[in-house]
Amino acid sequence: MRIALAEVKRKCGSFFGKSFELVADFLYNVVSDLKLKKTSKFLDIGTGSGIMSIILAIQDFKIITGEPAGDNWADWQTPVKSLGLEKQISFQPFRAEALPFNDASFDAIFIFGSFHHIAEKTLTLQECSRCLKATGVLVIFEFHPKGIALLRKEIPNHPDAANPLDYLGQLQLSYEIRSNEYMNAYIFHKK
Ligand SMILES: C[S@@+](CC[C@H](N)C(=O)[O-])C[C@H]1O[C@@H](n2cnc3c(N)ncnc32)[C@H](O)[C@@H]1O
Structure with a gap:
């Protein structure tokens, strides 16, 4: 079911x-510009408040999302x-x-917004690469300092962002970076 982003903002903002206010349009546009097929298989790591899964679902995709069992980060x-x-x-721990x-x-x-919370970042990137098809894409959204500063007005102890490029190790992934005022999208493909 396709739903306008404006409706999500109105109902759930x-x-x-x-x-969400800082990045909703950016998330939506990055996803939309990937021009993924409706039949594509999607994974969303770090369910949190469900923002990422909702941005995907309103573009008519089906998603598996998950976080560690018992985290219950948000409703x-x-x-x-x-x-x-x-x-x-669909949720799976x-x-x-x-x-x-x-x-x-x-x-x-x-x-x-989950990468900086994950303890083993290099292992996470290895797992993502393993689970991706050869033609697949991995997108990691992380706030940059201006975004973190704004978040800290609501959540004073919010951790620093993490740069996925620091954790690639020996992985053979090509990448591009897109940015808005508050956030980077690291878009990885298998080489
Ligand atoms: C700030 S929330 C992310 C926001 C969320 N992506 C959204 O769209 O609303 C951080 C998430 O990271 C998850 N997380 C932390 N450590 C994790 C791990 N090792 N593996 C998977 N998820 C993890 C938490 O459970 C939580 O769901």
Whole structure:
């Protein structure tokens, strides 16, 4: 089901708070510009408030999303239900460092605002690469200092962002970076 971003902002803007306000259009446009097929297999790592999964679902994609069992980071079900997107988003508990999926399972993997929270970042990138198809894309959204400074007005102890490029190790991934005022999107492809 395709839903306008304006409807998400109207219904869920206050629920999602500042981080959504800063980046909703950017997230939407980065996804849209990837021109992914409706039949693509999507993984969203770090469910949180459900923002990333909702941005994907309103563009008519089906998504598996997850975070470690017991994290229960936020009530993501409420906004998903209010938008009628329950059938498009399925939750499965997992850790990014040990993804419970076969090799080459996904066309696209997204990590929005979660990378800096994940303990083993190099292992996470290795797992993402393993689970991506040869033609797949990995997109990691991380706030840059201006975004972090604004977030800290609401969450004073918010951690620094992490740069995925610092954790690539021996992985053979090409990348481009897109930015808005508050956030970078690191877009990786297998070489
Ligand atoms: C700020 S929230 C992310 C926001 C979320 N992506 C959204 O769209 O609303 C951080 C997320 O990282 C998740 N997380 C932390 N460590 C993780 C790990 N090792 N593997 C997977 N997710 C993890 C947390 O459970 C939480 O869901």
